[in-house]
Amino acid sequence: MHDPDDKSSTLTLHLPDEVATDAFGHQLAPLLHPGMVVWLDGDLGAGKTTLVRALLRARHHAGPVKSPTYTLVEIYVISRIYWYHFDFYR
Template structure:
């Protein structure tokens, strides 16, 4: 069941991401949904900060995936906004990233249709 939150500002969105970090473990899949500019990447920035990442966090809008090596896990931040249909996900080779050793955070998961693993959050 989706969780629908309306946060007041960017700082609150980052704080929520930081708080969510406590529940992140290898093998987890998180879907982040919302309109363009709604704070999806800001939430992921907070999540990564909460997991100990001190470096830059950029949107994967053009790269499709941004990998982050953290002390206890590998996190992949995806953005499927540019996918026109689910066949693009099939040909992308991203399936191997969704495994028990990594965490996958996906913006615009609906663009991959039912091909993605179910979300844990």
């Protein structure tokens, strides 16, 4: 269970634009493995879906990657790994 007050596993980054976000996503993607949870927190329009898109593209997902604003969750299956992209903004 994630403790939001536990900052030992928290990384805060300022990615100035979509290019930087995409580059970071491609660097981060190979480090992710089944069972990991990545929690993205930021204002509306901060680039959370842009980062998810970069992560999925780095894992060779060619289909659309959209914000789950209306569906609440988008599921992607890549190499037998299930990626769940939730929107808890509401």
